[in-house]
Amino acid sequence: MTSWGDTTWFRVLGRPWTGEHNDTPERDVSSAYFKTLGAKLLRGRYFSESEDAAKPRVAIINRMLASQFFPREDPIGKQISGLSTPPKPVEIVGVVEDIKEGGLDTANRPVLYFPFNQNPGNYFILVVRTSQAGPSLLPALSAAIHQINPGIVTAAGAAMSEQIKDWQSAYLHRSSAWLVGSFAALALLLGVVGLYGVVAYSVSQRTRDIGVRIALGAERGFVYRLILKEAGWLTALGVAMGLFASLGAATLIRGLLFSVRSWDVPTLAIVAVVLGVSALLASFLPARRAAAINPIEALRAE
Numbered sequence: 001m002t003s004w005g006d007t008t009w010f011r012v013l014g015r016p017w018t019g020e021h022n023d024t025p026e027r028d029v030s031s032a033y034f035k036t037l038g039a040k041l042l043r044g045r046y047f048s049e050s051e052d053a054a055k056p057r058v059a060i061i062n063r064m065l066a067s068q069f070f071p072r073e074d075p076i077g078k079q080i081s082g083l084s085t086p087p088k089p090v091e092i093v094g095v096v097e098d099i100k101e102g103g104l105d106t107a108n109r110p111v112l113y114f115p116f117n118q119n120p121g122n123y124f125i126l127v128v129r130t131s132q133a134g135p136s137l138l139p140a141l142s143a144a145i146h147q148i149n150p151g152i153v154t155a156a157g158a159a160m161s162e163q164i165k166d167w168q169s170a171y172l173h174r175s176s177a178w179l180v181g182s183f184a185a186l187a188l189l190l191g192v193v194g195l196y197g198v199v200a201y202s203v204s205q206r207t208r209d210i211g212v213r214i215a216l217g218a219e220r221g222f223v224y225r226l227i228l229k230e231a232g233w234l235t236a237l238g239v240a241m242g243l244f245a246s247l248g249a250a251t252l253i254r255g256l257l258f259s260v261r262s263w264d265v266p267t268l269a270i271v272a273v274v275l276g277v278s279a280l281l282a283s284f285l286p287a288r289r290a291a292a293i294n295p296i297e298a299l300r301a302e
Contacts, residue, residue, distance in 0.1 A: 004102040008112060012069060013079040013089060021083070024065065024110045025102075028119050034060075034096055036129045042066075044076045044094030052117040060094040065110030080112075090114075105169055134159025188278060191238070196282040199231050203286045210290050220291040227290050231283030238279070239272050246271075 008026040011017050031047040033039075042063060051058060059080065066075050075095060081087035098108040116124070126145075130137050138157040145152055164170055203210070210223060247263055 004109065009083050010080045010112065011083065011087070013081050013087060022069070024112055027111060027113045028116045028121070028124075029113050030116045033113075033116075033127065036127050037099060038129075039099050040097040042095045042097060043074070044092070046094060047113075047115045049117070051115045053119070055118070057088065057090040057118060058093045058115060059090045060096055060113040061092055062096055062098050062108075062111045062113075064098050064108050065112065066095050068110050103169060104164070104167070105173070134161065188275070191275070192278050192282040195231065195234065195238075195279050196286065198234070199227065199283045199286040200289075202230065203227060203290045206290075207293060210293050214293060223291040223293075224287045227287035228280065228283055231279060231287075235276055235279035235283075239275055242275070243268060243272065 004025045006026050007023050009021045009023055011020075011022060029047070031049045031051075034041065034046055044060070047058070047060065061075060069075075070078065075092050078092050079089045080092065081089055096113070099111070100108070102109065126141075128137070128141060135158075138159075142154045142157065145154055210226075214220075214223065246268065250263070
């Protein structure tokens with residue numbers, strides 16, 4: 001979550017090459033890496049544990065690399081190579097879904113994955129999937145590694161959720177989201193109070209009218225519907241205008257949104273329902289007051 005790490009230069013064999021450098025992040029991963037992360041295999045296959053330095057070199061690419069360098073064609077079976085002369089062919093055997101890395105607010109990049117067994121190193125990162133709480137497992141994990149080899153040094157163990165939470169940019173985005181959310185809560189409060197004031201004022205101006213209706217036999221339910229219907233029209237108009245305005249506002253702050261579209265329908269629907277219910281609750285007190293009007297006192301006041 002901090003950087004894109006190591007990169008490599010490659011070329012696609014079988015195509016004209018004039019020395020250009022295609023620079024892309026490189027990952028040396030084990031055969032279980034993608035399953036551990038839950039990365040979806042789109043085409044081809046995963047690496048096998050038997051693919052070591054003695055076997056033909058293979059690679060897996062992500063969706064972004066496939067769409068950028070192999071548009072409208074199947075990359076499985078195609079060969080790539082580094083910039084060495086003569087080229088050393090590497091066969092593409094799989095395509096996986098893009099894995100979010102290099103920062104939550106950065107765009108996905110083309111990535112090349114190679115089998116760890118074909119280029120093993122003495123420094124690597126261990127990724128573990130567990131049903132337990134991540135931090136509680138770290139001491140046991142280190143102990144298990146030292147049982148295999150006491151000389152292996154372990155460091156910087158952390159749960160992925162903590163990695164994301166402590167990421168500096170995530171903290172800034174989270175703070176900004178809380179600030180925007182606070183303003184949104186204040187706007188909701190002001191809207192409810194404002195609607196209550198408007199409806200209450202409307203009821204006070206129509207005291208005689210409501211009193212006459214009650215004197216002529218209007219039931220309290222009719223008075224409730226009369227007042228709440230007026231408030232409902234105001235609420236519907238406000239929600240409609242707010243939806244259009246929110247689409248524009250969400251476009252401006254989409255940098256704060258991760259995996260959420262600016263026109264996210266469930267979010268807009270939930271907000272509209274919350275606003276509608278809050279507005280009707282704010283209108284209930286004036287409606288109740290109107291239904292309790294004594295027609296004799298209302299006519300005498302006029």
